[in-house]
Amino acid sequence: MSDTRRRLALAKMREAGVGTAAIEVFDQLYTQLEGGAAGLIAEDTISPLIAPPMLDEVDVDDRAGREALARTAVIKLNGGLGTSMGLDRAKNLLEVRDGLTFLDIIVRQVLSARQTYGVQLPLLFMNSFRTHDDTLAALADYPDLPVGDLPLCFLQNQEPKLGADDLAPVRWPADPGLEWCPPGHGDVYTALYGSGILDALIERGFRYASLSNGDNLGASPDARVAGWFAATGAPYAAEVCRRTANDRKGGHLAIRRSDGQLILRDTAQTPADEMHYFTDEHRHPFFHTNNLWVDLAALNSLMDERGGVLGLPLIRNEKTVDPSDPTSPKVIQLETAMGAAIEVFPRATAIGVGRDRFLPVKTTNELLLLRSDLYELDDRARLVAQAPTPSIALDGNFKLVGDFSRRIPHPLGLRRTTSLTVSGDVSFGKGVQIVGSVEITSDQPTSMPDGTVLEG
Numbered sequence: 059m060s061d062t063r064r065r066l067a068l069a070k071m072r073e074a075g076v077g078t079a080a081i082e083v084f085d086q087l088y089t090q091l092e093g094g095a096a097g098l099i100a101e102d103t104i105s106p107l108i109a110p111p112m113l114d115e116v117d118v119d120d121r122a123g124r125e126a127l128a129r130t131a132v133i134k135l136n137g138g139l140g141t142s143m144g145l146d147r148a149k150n151l152l153e154v155r156d157g158l159t160f161l162d163i164i165v166r167q168v169l170s171a172r173q174t175y176g177v178q179l180p181l182l183f184m185n186s187f188r189t190h191d192d193t194l195a196a197l198a199d200y201p202d203l204p205v206g207d208l209p210l211c212f213l214q215n216q217e218p219k220l221g222a223d224d225l226a227p228v229r230w231p232a233d234p235g236l237e238w239c240p241p242g243h244g245d246v247y248t249a250l251y252g253s254g255i256l257d258a259l260i261e262r263g264f265r266y267a268s269l270s271n272g273d274n275l276g277a278s279p280d281a282r283v284a285g286w287f288a289a290t291g292a293p294y295a296a297e298v299c300r301r302t303a304n305d306r307k308g309g310h311l312a313i314r315r316s317d318g319q320l321i322l323r324d325t326a327q328t329p330a331d332e333m334h335y336f337t338d339e340h341r342h343p344f345f346h347t348n349n350l351w352v353d354l355a356a357l358n359s360l361m362d363e364r365g366g367v368l369g370l371p372l373i374r375n376e377k378t379v380d381p382s383d384p385t386s387p388k389v390i391q392l393e394t395a396m397g398a399a400i401e402v403f404p405r406a407t408a409i410g411v412g413r414d415r416f417l418p419v420k421t422t423n424e425l426l427l428l429r430s431d432l433y434e435l436d437d438r439a440r441l442v443a444q445a446p447t448p449s450i451a452l453d454g455n456f457k458l459v460g461d462f463s464r465r466i467p468h469p470l471g472l473r474r475t476t477s478l479t480v481s482g483d484v485s486f487g488k489g490v491q492i493v494g495s496v497e498i499t500s501d502q503p504t505s506m507p508d509g510t511v512l513e514g
Contacts, residue, residue: 079366080215104312123285137186144458148189166439171279242393276417293356370394
C-alpha cells in the first residue's frame with residue numbers, strides 16, 4: 059500500500075511537469091521518510107566548530123577581491139510568502155524602510171557593487187510558484203538589471219504535500235494549489251541544475267555563486283569575502299557569526315568526528331534530551347547565517363556524478379494543508395536545507411563574519427529594528443547600524459504586518475534603547491523615543507503621543 063502512495067505522488071509530479079532530478083530527490087526523501095529516518099545528529103558524534111578564520115583577520119588583496127567578484131553570481135532565495143506575518147505575496151515585496159522593499163534594496167546593493175567594482179554581477183531570484191509573477195512584475199522597474207541573456211528569476215521545484223496519516227498525496231478541491239509545496243531551500247541546487255542555469259553561468263565565465271536568504275539584507279555583495287573564498291580553493295563555504303544568548307535557536311556547524319567533515323545541525327536534527335548542548339552558546343560558539351559560497355564548477359561536477367541528486371538530509375516538516383487554517387488536515391512536507399550541502403563537499407570550509415552580514419527579518423520584532431532610526435541606508439544601499447542592537451519583544455497584537463504597521467506607523471527612536479517589551483493594544487505616534495530598558499503593558503487601547511520619550 060505504501061508503494062502505491064509513493065507511486066501516486068511521483069505520478070502527480072510527472073503530470074505537473076516537474077523535472078526529472080526533482081522527482082528523483084523527492085523519491086529518495088520519501089523512501090527515507092517511510093524508513094523512519096529522523097536525521098538526528100547526536101552530540102557525541104560531532105565536535106564544535108571553535109575557531110574558524112575571521113574575515114576581519116584575513117588578508118585579501120583588493121585586486122584579487124575584485125577579480126573574484128567579477129566571476130560571481132548573486133542568488134537570492136525568494137520563495138517565501140511570509141504567511142506567519144500575515145502576508146499573501148512574496149515576502150521580498152514588503153516595505154522595509156524609506157519606501158523601499160527588500161527587493162528594491164537587494165537590487166540597489168547589486169547595482170552599486172557593479173558600479174563600485176566594475177563587474178557584471180548577475181542577480182538571480184529563486185522564486186516559488188506562489189512568488190514568481192509578483193516578483194517579475196516588481197523587477198520590471200529595473201530594466202538595466204539583466205546581464206546578457208541570463209534570466210532574473212528561476213523557479214523552485216514543487217512537490218505534493220503528503221497526508222500525515224497515510225503519506226498519500228493530499229487532495230484539497232477548495233484550492234488545488236494548496237496540494238503543493240516547495241521542497242525547502244535545499245532545492246536551489248536541483249533547480250539550478252535542472253533548469254540549465256548552472257550550465258549557462260559556467261558557459262558565460264562565472265565560477266562562483268553567493269547564495270543567501272532574500273530577507274537577510276546584510277548579505278550584500280562583498281569583494282573581501284569573494285576574494286577569500288576564491289583564494290581557499292574550497293568548493294563550498296559558509297559564513298558564520300558568533301552566538302549570543304539570543305541566537306540559541308539557530309543552526310550551527312560542527313565537525314563530524316568520523317571523518318572530519320563540516321556538517322550543519324539544526325534544531326530538528328538534535329535529540330530532545332541533548333538540546334542543552336545545542337543551545338549552549340559557549341559549547342557551540344558560532345551560528346550558521348545561511349550565507350553560502352559555492353564553486354559552480356565543483357557543484358556541476360558533483361551533480362553530474364550523482365545524477366542531479368546531492369543527497370541532502372531529510373527534514374520532516376509537519377503543517378496543515380491550508381497554512382491559514384489550523385483545523386485543516388495535517389500534512390507532511392519533505393524538505394532539505396541549502397546549508398546542509400556543506401557535508402557533501404569535501405574540503406568545505408567556513409569563515410566568521412560580523413553581525414552586519416546577518417540582518418534577517420523573520421518576525422515583526424526584526425522589522426521594527428530595520429524600520430527604526432537604529433539603521434541608516436548608506437550610499438551602497440547597505441543597512442548600517444548606528445548603535446548596539448536592543449532586545450525587542452512584541453506580543454501577538456503586533457504579529458501580523460498589518461496590525462504592526464497600524465500600531466507603529468512611524469520609525470521609533472531606538473538608538474538609546476537596551477530593550478523594549480510591549481504587551482497589549484499599544485500604538486505609537488511620530489518621533490517616539492525609547493531610552494534604556496522599557497516595558498509597556500496595557501489591558502486597554504493605549505496611544506503614545508507624538509514626540510513621547512519613554513525611559514526606564
